[in-house]
Amino acid sequence: MNINALRSTSVKIVVIGNHPAIIQSILDYDYLSGKDTPSILAVVSGGRNFQRFFFGNKEILVPVFDSIQSIPKNVCKEITMFVNAGSGRRVLVSSVEVIDSFPNLQIGTIFAEGVPEKHVLDLGVYAKLKNIALIGPASVGMVLPGVFKLGAIGGVNSKQIQTSGILQRGGVAVLSASGGMVNEVINIVGASHNALSFALSFGGDRFPLLEPVDAVRSAELDSQTQAVVYYGELGGEDEYKIAELLNQNEFKKQMICYIAGTVSDLFDTPPQFGHAKAMAEKNEESAHAKRRVLREAGAIVPESFTEFVQEIHKLKNFGTREVSDTIEIVEERHHRLIASSISKDEQGEIKILGEDLVPFAKENSFSKIAISLFLGKKIQSSDTEELVDFILRISVEHGPYVSGALNTIITARAGRDLVSSLASGLLTIGPRFGGAINQAAASWFEGVMNKKDAHDFVEEFAVRREYIQGIGHKKYRIDMPDPRVVDLKRFADRLEKKRFITFAQAVEKKTSEKKGNLILNVDGTIGAILLDYLSEKEGYTDVDLKRLIDAEFFNALFVLSRSVGFIAHFLDQKRLDEGLLRLTENDVADASI
Numbered sequence: 001m002n003i004n005a006l007r008s009t010s011v012k013i014v015v016i017g018n019h020p021a022i023i024q025s026i027l028d029y030d031y032l033s034g035k036d037t038p039s040i041l042a043v044v045s046g047g048r049n050f051q052r053f054f055f056g057n058k059e060i061l062v063p064v065f066d067s068i069q070s071i072p073k074n075v076c077k078e079i080t081m082f083v084n085a086g087s088g089r090r091v092l093v094s095s096v097e098v099i100d101s102f103p104n105l106q107i108g109t110i111f112a113e114g115v116p117e118k119h120v121l122d123l124g125v126y127a128k129l130k131n132i133a134l135i136g137p138a139s140v141g142m143v144l145p146g147v148f149k150l151g152a153i154g155g156v157n158s159k160q161i162q163t164s165g166i167l168q169r170g171g172v173a174v175l176s177a178s179g180g181m182v183n184e185v186i187n188i189v190g191a192s193h194n195a196l197s198f199a200l201s202f203g204g205d206r207f208p209l210l211e212p213v214d215a216v217r218s219a220e221l222d223s224q225t226q227a228v229v230y231y232g233e234l235g236g237e238d239e240y241k242i243a244e245l246l247n248q249n250e251f252k253k254q255m256i257c258y259i260a261g262t263v264s265d266l267f268d269t270p271p272q273f274g275h276a277k278a279m280a281e282k283n284e285e286s287a288h289a290k291r292r293v294l295r296e297a298g299a300i301v302p303e304s305f306t307e308f309v310q311e312i313h314k315l316k317n318f319g320t321r322e323v324s325d326t327i328e329i330v331e332e333r334h335h336r337l338i339a340s341s342i343s344k345d346e347q348g349e350i351k352i353l354g355e356d357l358v359p360f361a362k363e364n365s366f367s368k369i370a371i372s373l374f375l376g377k378k379i380q381s382s383d384t385e386e387l388v389d390f391i392l393r394i395s396v397e398h399g400p401y402v403s404g405a406l407n408t409i410i411t412a413r414a415g416r417d418l419v420s421s422l423a424s425g426l427l428t429i430g431p432r433f434g435g436a437i438n439q440a441a442a443s444w445f446e447g448v449m450n451k452k453d454a455h456d457f458v459e460e461f462a463v464r465r466e467y468i469q470g471i472g473h474k475k476y477r478i479d480m481p482d483p484r485v486v487d488l489k490r491f492a493d494r495l496e497k498k499r500f501i502t503f504a505q506a507v508e509k510k511t512s513e514k515k516g517n518l519i520l521n522v523d524g525t526i527g528a529i530l531l532d533y534l535s536e537k538e539g540y541t542d543v544d545l546k547r548l549i550d551a552e553f554f555n556a557l558f559v560l561s562r563s564v565g566f567i568a569h570f571l572d573q574k575r576l577d578e579g580l581l582r583l584t585e586n587d588v589a590d591a592s593i
Helices: 003-006 021-034 073-078 088-101 117-129 158-164 179-191 212-220 236-246 264-265 287-297 305-313 359-364 366-375 382-394 403-413 418-426 437-448 454-464 483-494 499-514 522-536 542-550 553-576
Strands: 015-016 040-044 050-055 058-065 081-084 108-111 132-135 142-144 146-150 169-176 196-203 229-233 254-261 343-346 349-352
Touching: 003 212, 003 236, 003 542, 015 021, 015 088, 021 050, 021 146, 021 158, 040 073, 050 158, 073 542, 081 088, 081 146, 088 117, 108 146, 117 132, 117 305, 158 179, 169 179, 169 212, 179 196, 179 305, 196 212, 212 236, 212 437, 229 236, 236 254, 236 287, 254 287, 254 305, 254 359, 366 437, 366 553, 382 483, 382 553, 403 418, 403 553, 418 553, 437 499, 437 522, 437 542, 437 553, 454 499, 483 522, 499 522, 522 542, 522 553, 542 553
Parallel strands: 015 040, 015 081, 040 058, 081 108, 108 132, 169 196, 169 229, 229 254
Antiparallel strands: 050 058, 142 146, 142 196, 343 349
8 A cells, every 4th residue: 555645646435335424424524624625426325316414514415326337437537445335245246346447446445344254355356456455344444634534434423533633644653453443542642642644444354455564564665654553452463474574674663562362361262352353263363472573573562551552652753733623513513404406595695506596597598597407507508508499489389189288278267276277287297298208218218228229129119018108190190290300300410429319210210110100209309309418418427317317307398388388278268268168968978888
């Protein structure tokens, strides 16, 4: 592990698994270290698209992805570190996936306990092959003061972080297998008026990914480390490797070591202590034996914990710990009732997408405002604005015969108000009326993502006896196209890849061969063109597009536009004032058997 290199790296972290306490503690460390932005870019976990945390006293949203493959490629390129807080049985698979997915990855820590030993050994081999430094399993992580906190090390609340001493830079490296004791020793170093160069926990498993001797080598090569404080325990032979390092003069800095577990000598058979490795199966693994070999190699090795603390307090001029009170975090932080990325009220001034309302309204068309609000951010392309404007205009009305308009008319003639009549019309929007745009977009997306052949795609629907949403029209045919569709397709001329409209047209070719009116209709064309425009003109990833489909975004423009038509029908009925609409006997067929 190259500590000097880690000090100059860009700290961008992905967390595998949902562990809110660890995530919040890393964000608190970032804030208390004076960083302007959080270091965590993504969390890989099931559930919501975002999770709320705090950066200082400000509530923020951290993106959550259901898989590593779902993380946008531009974010993947930024990631340099990871914390794996997932289950022990999935550590090997998930960690290898992380290593393979992030090209600039440098270091990671494994928090989970109970990782199969074979998995740890295989992961260690793979990590070395890929030149990735890993710490764990069963590790609380690593801290490099002023640079990063990777895991639960140093505490999981802001008060612990501020008082533990992990914020101040110094010259003492703290190394331990134990997560609890690494934090305790960090506090002792802080109380001695020294400060850390770095600190880490190897984890208590039999085969740590970072061996203690390699951590000591890292401390020797680190320009800021002047002394190492090492807390070990009975079991294993790691300390013999460290002693050999000292004997060969490959470690020249001051080292204070304490080896816990001498009480095991009082038992007839060796007892198992807290960690998997903490059991002396032979005399060489006893605490007494390991203390002796380290002391003979030149390390300072106290006989009691009290003496260990005293030796730490003898360290001088290894970084002065100065507790700063200029940055504070309010401990009683409360999550807001709702979160919004659309608008906010700042002391009576309304902001839309981060801009003042009045200038925003003056500088942008209604179409641009609408699509930007639906997307949660301003669109960048004027081509997108023109497309949306055209979609809104051609979707505004389709006669009084369709279910939505008819419901609005019936409700208006029943004497109800505008909102009730409009709501009555809107409630008819669904798979058979208006809702086909989103379903068509979902079909084109699924076909393109799975690289389906148009013929196979059509046959799958035929086997299921399902209609392909976005295909078919009662009036128009392949030789007599819908003029709205003709004009919509012209917008495809401004595209380069045309992934979705190309696939939709390939499907149309197959379906229209069977029947002339099974053509790409206005719903299917809007769905395909919008997918392409968002992808090519606005830079949306395939993951982003899938989320928009899941949120029914592609129906939003139809709902907005057709609301104008429904309101027009309501007002028209109020002007005509024809009274309650009732059906006669001739309007209802007798369906009795």
